[in-house]
Amino acid sequence: MSAVDPIIAIRGVSKYFGSLKALDAVSLDILPGEKVVIIGPSGSGKSTLLRAINRLETIDEGNIVVDSMNLDDEANDINKIRMELGMVFQSFNLFPHKTVLKNLTLAPIKLKKISSAEAEKTALNLLEKVGICDKADNYPVQLSGGQQQRVAIARALAMEPKIMLFDEPTSALDPEMIGEVLDVMTKLAREGMTMVVVTHEMGFAREAADRVVFMDEGRILEIGSPDHFFNQPEHPRLKKFLSQIL
Amino acid sequence: MAEKPVIVEIDVGDGAAIPRTEDKGLVSAWWLSFIGAIVCLLALLIFKPDPYVRLIKFLPDGIIVTFQVTISSIALAIVIGLFTGLGRISQNRFINLAASTYVEVVRGIPLLVQLFYIYYALGRFVRVPDMAAAVIAMSVCYGAYMGEVFRAGIKSIDYGQTEASLSLGFNKAQTMFYVILPQAWRTILPPVGNEFIALLKDTSLVSILAVADLLRRGREFASESFLYFETYTMVAIIYLIITLILSKLVSIMEERLSRHERR
DSSP states (O other), X not given: OOSXXXXXXXXXXXXXXXXXXEEEEEEEEEOTTOEEEEEOOTTSSHHHHHHHHTTSSOOSEEEEEETTEETTOXXXXXXXXXXXXXXXXXXXXXXXXXOHHHHHHHHHHHHSOXXXXXXXXXXXXXXXXXXXXXXXXXXXXXXXHHHHHHHHHHHHHTTOOSEEEEXXXXXXXXXXXXXXXXXXXXXXXXXXXXXXXXXXXXXXXXXXXXXXXXXXXXXXXXXXXXXXXXXSOOSHHHHHHHHHHO | OOXXXXXXXXXXXXXXOOOOTTOHXXXXXXXXXXXXXXXXXXXXXXXXXXXXXXXXHHXXXXXXXXXXXXXXXXXXXXXXXXXXXXXXXXXXXXXXHHHHHHHXXXXXXXXXXHXXXXXXXXXXXXXXXXXHHHHHHHHHHHHHHHHHHHHHHHHTSOHHHHHHHHHHTOOHHHIIIIIIHHHHHHHHHHHHHHHHHHHHHHGGXXXXXXXXXXXHHHHHXXXXXXXXXXXXXXXXXXXXXXXXXXXXXXXXXXXXXXXXXXX
């Protein structure tokens, strides 16, 4: 038992898609302020695991505890737990019928019941942080992919979550826009946010991660510091994976 | 993994054909019908004023009733349709089954039979006023169709929108209200316009319930004057002009909405 209690505790989690075992008895503890990057080939279950943390994906076995609230406990309001978990999607999923500013203020106004003036102030600060405060009144469709993803990060941050989940945030972006999104994420990591990131960006994993997790076929095959991970990988499957992508 | 079979959806509406700008044939057909109807109307009024001018003075009361029935029915049908559509996509098995059964039953019974049923059959237990019976029957019937329109409109919104909303902490009802429906109405509005036109035409059925709509007024005039040919010519022309104007409005609305999307 470590000195600090984990903010996310994943214990023996399994998930089936029909006969396919998407997650196979996965256990993982994430500490407050920790940045964990999950890598692995497609179909390895890494996105499923991430989505299970805020129950966008239900699980069949095991349990997940977020901020000492068990997701499966009926007494815990899943919507309350989700407010602590910001999520960034591969396909941005901004609300196209709302301006950038309204994308950021919708949830805080409706869910946290704060005034729209206060919500807008926070939103503009966040937009400045992600470097697009001049686009506040634009609609998402008028923005580039990189800008949209940065707005999506700001939208998740507007709820002041304790943890940020990133589901392949740069996979749908043109190569020249990946950098601007990773910069925002790196900045966030330096500020001490707890982050769980599913990505193929090894540069980000090396630079920002405290621990890197390698998954394949629904199992965690290796966990380690970036240094250990990229310089002395142990599992043969990981060695093969790294040799293919680096 | 096996490829999903491609299912081609064939959409056959029962309203007036909505002329799309790219469909040159329909656009010119619209103009041909519209100008034809107007010319006929004017020619009849000018060259044979005797029954026709009398007719055109006699019928407007009926036109008003037709619109009253249509507008009240569509308003009620939209409310019923919204709940039916939500019920049809509900994960609650009971609600889902109830909504689906309603759609199935209503779609399987001819509207005229439904009208008789509410007016005469249920009339044994409760006396329903003519107008109310008409509006209830029309909206119950069209509510089922409208339910399918809402369901399709809601389903057309990418599931990522729902996930994004849930991940922010909204519950399912809030997600529907704040995120999905405000986007779905653009998809929903044109078919609702279509249903409006279809409903307007179907209100002619309520004339059998002693509701003095356009057709009923025509029948009253004809049975007094025995001018069946003249009366029903006039009634047909008026229905045609109304539905043509409405279908044009729907197509303009549809085009505006899609232009908005391209922004």
